[in-house]
Amino acid sequence: MSTIFSKIVAGEIPAHVVAESVDFLAFLDINPLATGHVLVIPKKEVDYLFDLDDETYTGLQLFAKIVAAGLKKAVPCKRIGVAVIGLEVPHAHIHLIPLQNVEDINF
Numbered sequence: 794m795s796t797i798f799s800k801i802v803a804g805e806i807p808a809h810v811v812a813e814s815v816d817f818l819a820f821l822d823i824n825p826l827a828t829g830h831v832l833v834i835p836k837k838e839v840d841y842l843f844d845l846d847d848e849t850y851t852g853l854q855l856f857a858k859i860v861a862a863g864l865k866k867a868v869p870c871k872r873i874g875v876a877v878i879g880l881e882v883p884h885a886h887i888h889l890i891p892l893q894n895v896e897d898i899n900f
């Protein structure tokens with residue numbers, strides 16, 4: 794177990810968890826690009842999103858879809874932006890970013 798996200802899964806470091814299933818976790822990004830910026834991860838530690846096995850990859854997408862629907866209700870926004878960046882943390886994840894205007898993103 795090596796990534797910071799695995800430490801969050803293990804409860805070794807704190808995170809504001811917004812949704813959890815047996816295999817997946819969603820929590821607030823510590824450095825949000827917009828209010829309500831959520832990261833959705835598989836609990837299984839795999840670096841690159843497209844290296845996930847098909848079952849985990851599909852499950853992650855379906856879990857992200859459910860989280861996005863909840864986020865859309867919880868945070869006033871036009872839509873939930875979806876991003877896959879993966880330059881900082883080598884643990885597959887999907888960014889869900891509630892957006893009202895493009896100016897909402899604090900790049």
Ligand code: 5GP
Binds near residue numbers: 879881882
């Ligand atoms: P990426 O790997 O997609 O480039 O970015 C990783 C994301 O993880 C960043 O948006 C960063 O703010 C977030 N992040 C990095 N470390 C932590 C952490 O310890 N806790 C939380 N909640 N988010 C983190």
